[in-house]
Amino acid sequence: MYEDVKISLENLKNAFDILSRENSEKKNKFLRKLAQRLDESRDYIISENNKDVQRARELKVKESLVDRLVLNDKRINEMIESCRIVENLRDPVGEVVDSFVREDGLKIYKIRVPIGVIAIIYESRPNVTIETAILALKSGNTILLKGGSDALNSNRALVGIIKEALDDVGLPRNAVELVEHTDRSVVDYMLKQREYIDLVIPRGGKALIDYVVSNSRMPVLETGAGVCHIFVDESADIDKSISVIDNAKTQRPGTCNAVETLLVHKNIASKLLPKLKELFDTKRVEIRGCEETRKIIDCNEATEEDWSTEYLDLIISIKVVSSLDDAIEHIKKYSTKHSEAILTENYSNAMKFLNSVDSSTVYINASTRFTDGGQFGMGAEIGISTQKFHARGPVGLRELTTTKFVVFGNYNVRK
Structure with missing residues (x-):
């Protein structure tokens, strides 16, 4: 045959x-x-x-x-x-x-x-x-x-x-x-x-x-599939962080390096999430949030399945976490070990994230969309x-x- x-x-x-x-x-x-x-x-x-x-x-x-x-x-x-x-x-x-x-x-x-x-x-x-x-x-x-x-x-x-x-x-x-x-x-x-x-x-x-x-x-x-994460630390610049999250989710949502789950520190969530939702509403991004997220913004409820789903679409799951350690533990549980990022102004937190997250590519203050052979100087991949x-x-x-x-x-x- x-x-x-x-x-x-x-x-x-x-x-x-x-x-x-x-x-x-x-x-x-x-x-x-x-x-x-x-x-x-x-x-x-x-x-x-x-x-x-x-x-x-x-x-x-x-x-x-x-x-x-x-x-x-x-x-x-x-x-x-x-x-x-x-x-x-x-x-x-x-x-x-x-x-x-x-x-x-x-x-x-x-x-x-x-x-x-x-x-x-x-x-x-x-x-x-x-x-x-x-x-x-x-x-x-x-x-x-x-x-x-x-x-x-x-x-x-x-x-x-x-x-x-x-x-x-x-x-x-x-x-x-x-x-x-x-x-x-x-x-x-x-x-x-x-x-x-x-x-x-x-x-x-x-x-x-x-x-x-x-x-x-x-x-x-x-x-591997790309269930990619971005963690927004409590020290992060909000406007710059929103720009990075927007790029990681909406530039080309159908790619494996697009962000699928956003983790937000509880101390910055009330400031960041309303601004992010306003932007995502204009771009028709569906938000699926945890209980704490839904207390801050109006969005659909995230299920257990959402945390391990590669959407390849204009959908993002959001979870409010209480600490950097909680963010790292969530990534360890649900990551496909593709690309993860931390947005922060705290050097110690950045280094801890870098050394604790076991994925092929880990970012500090940059979009996960850069995980690409062409972007890394290889011409292609x-x-x-x-x-x-x-x-x-x-x-x-x-x-x-x-x-x-x-x-x-x-x-x-x-x-």
Whole structure:
């Protein structure tokens, strides 16, 4: 049934043998050509993307999720910029991580090498197709892309453009392959192909991630869901805090780094919450609050389920807490270990929060929306890893390599 997927995997494995040995100059030439082809293909990309967007709206998908699907000139510009940034980043392949010379002259080097064939399973967001492909290819890996059925036309168009750019510079066009099957059983098939796939990366909602982690026969780089928190300390500047909270919730509510739960110190709640509600009412943000929150502002009641929900929508849960310690305990209980922030003017509280919260990214006086490979100078990201091995936080070029030891001797023997 999935013979074409197996052929794609064989092609990827063969292409890896070539790409893993290519020099940086040729890989960078591909990135320049891809940027050019994306620019020249704007009308085609948008036309194919419109088919997906129109179908999503016909199915009455909520608008925050439709936004994740849209490709427009601004997002094409961002993809082009990602190509250019990644081109200018240092190629991690061949980097000497460590070295040691024994007394007998044996020279031992630990160097970075590509991982191999990477499979990524993701939902919506067709720009992920470009981001993941350029990072995988620049770091010498080949990649199997399994996007959602909602973005099939967009992904098909983008993968075609990537293949053309690979052809242009003489790199194997089969270094990137797209799974076009929409039946979910194809994921089960992929997760069994340990002979061909070296690493699988799920990028999407909690259900997808949990399924891949539970059923994969090869290593998984887990990119977790984002139940992100902001804690407003009693010393925080109210107006500046409202600006940060607004950005974290409303700039792009359908992303994993958008804030979902706001924790407010009881000593500042009566001053901050009415101002925040006034702003959120203008932006149609639904507030679900704890009992203390509802004494201060008119809002819906938050349930136990709300504290662990990634809304991906214009919804926020708010809890009034009595101390920094209470905020930290709440985060420990409900966080998905993605991104958390404290807004404060108290240095000691900031440091305690920083050292106590065990998430991939922790902020002091900044929006959680910055958790992004592009924002962190990586040009793009293949996902936000919420696990602890072998990568954590935004996954860029370096995180898509592993290491091997290379040993130089002079006919040495062990005694």
